[in-house]
Amino acid sequence: MAVVLALAGLLPFLLCTCGIVFFASGVPVPNLMMAFVFYGAMSLGFYGAVHWGLALEPAPVIVTTGADHTNRLRLALGVVPAFAGWVAAYTAFAWMPVAGVAILALAVPLLYLLERQGWRTGALPSGYMGLRLIVSAVTECCLLVVLVARLF
Template sequence: MISMVSDRRLAWGLGLAGLLPFIGSSIAVWVAPTVWKVSSIYAFTYYGAVILSFLGGIHWGSALQVPRANNARRLILAMVPSLIAWPALLFSPVTGLWVLLAGFVLMGGYDISREGREGFAPWYLKLRCVLTFVVAICHLCVLWRLAA
């Protein structure tokens, strides 16, 4: 029981810490000197692509660890975030950010679906909802700045 509680706290802590690059770079896009703003946009975009790919890996690992009837579909769907993230880096920053935002929203939707949440603890789904919400807000803030 102690291990499960500490694992949950660690996962929440790491998940929230993983928001720092999103939050920091989205703030920098607004307030940093011009030269840093450009770097912040690219840092935000690249980090977003990495994290979106990571979300697919979570489902890949889950499918390999626990036998389920829908594992083949889960393995295939686990590849989608990477196939969204990589091309997003090839587009203009605005287009790439919209593509990444769509990927995060779609992945969040899958995570809370009956199939996507199968095998995950309820606290993990709450964590994913919080993280997806903050990541989406950060994307919208950066996109708003690019539109200004």
Template sequence: MISTVSDRRLAWGLGLAGLLPFLGGSIAVWLAPTVWQVSAIYGFTYYSAVILSFLGGVHWGSALQVPRANNARRLILAMVPSLIAWPALLFSPITGLWVLLAGFLLMGGYDVSREGREGFPSWYLWLRCTLTVMVVIFHLAVLWRLAA
């Protein structure tokens, strides 16, 4: 468990840095030349799927690190993000982005649940909430552009 202030700052810094591809992709979808916008949409979608899968890995790691009564359930739920992310890549970009957005909201809901936050420091919940809100905003920006 991360306990030092410098480790927390590093975790926050890395988490916020992980938003940069979402930010860059959503800007490119709006402002880049048309041919680059297509690449930006796919890049944004693929990165989104990777990050959603990573969120499942966080819970997988937590379940393996600390024995708890609900570890079997947590291990099973940790697979859900990957099982949402992979098929999302097979859909059209609009449908895939909606599916990924739903996955982030589902994981955010689990993260704030009593079971989901068990074993994590309180500051981690704030990090996850902040990152989830930002990721949702970026998804909505891209989806808005695709609907235009």
């Protein structure tokens, strides 16, 4: 179920990317770039929420030694992606949408790398990173395609 829902969660990225790339700027697709950036911001917040949820488990889910330190890191990793998403959304709204896309294009792989490091230390479930790799790769491809389409 998690795989199906995660892949379904990529549909807004894919649809917005296709709309941004294939429709000329004169086609009335109002605020498609903003919808794209806001969905990216919400996605970052969701990815962070996974870590928040792990930290709030009554007993350590995976890590048994150093759980307090791990939970502090999880709580931080639960908040920082949402903040990065907010910065991207606000930048897109207040300045220019493509700048918000650029911020997301930096935040998504950075979050993946941080999660991968946590996974290597045993702080994440074994199957989590495989799913996150797929979601992160597709998301990053969409972000980069939109950046290239709008900058060149």
